[in-house]
Amino acid sequence: MDQEFSDIAYLGFMKHNGGLQFREISGSDFEYKATIKEFHLNSAGITHGGFIVTLLDSGMGTAAHRVLGPNTKAATISLDVKFICGSKAGDILIGSAKVLKKTKTLVFMQGKIKCGKRLISTAEGIWKIL
Numbered sequence: 284m285d286q287e288f289s290d291i292a293y294l295g296f297m298k299h300n301g302g303l304q305f306r307e308i309s310g311s312d313f314e315y316k317a318t319i320k321e322f323h324l325n326s327a328g329i330t331h332g333g334f335i336v337t338l339l340d341s342g343m344g345t346a347a348h349r350v351l352g353p354n355t356k357a358a359t360i361s362l363d364v365k366f367i368c369g370s371k372a373g374d375i376l377i378g379s380a381k382v383l384k385k386t387k388t389l390v391f392m393q394g395k396i397k398c399g400k401r402l403i404s405t406a407e408g409i410w411k412i413l
Contacts, residue, residue: 301320303345315341316377318376330376350390357412362407365404390412
């Protein structure tokens with residue numbers, strides 16, 4: 284079920300961070316994207332690691348909610364992030380979230396963020412179904 288990116292920029296925490304766009308690729312694979320702005324940069328002129336983690340948590344969390352359905356909530360209980368490469372203002376970051384396993388109480392996922400062919404970061408996370 285490939286679809287266009289939808290704008291979730293004004294929902295929840297991401298409305299304070301410049302926004303996020305999201306789309307479903309399949310029942311267990313999702314993509315999200317954001318454009319890096321000057322206010323996302325650290326003092327070294329590269330995208331702040333906290334913003335990268337925010338993108339991963341928001342994109343993967345949205346994927347967990349989509350898999351669970353509209354009336355079920357989930358919260359991040361674990362997110363392990365690896366920083367591979369930097370990005371700068373104007374870069375478009377494309378994230379992916381893959382649901383590996385869903386149990387009665389947990390959702391296990393892998394994620395990554397790329398800028399073109401460059402791998403920016405990877406993540407593994409667990410979401411608790413509330």
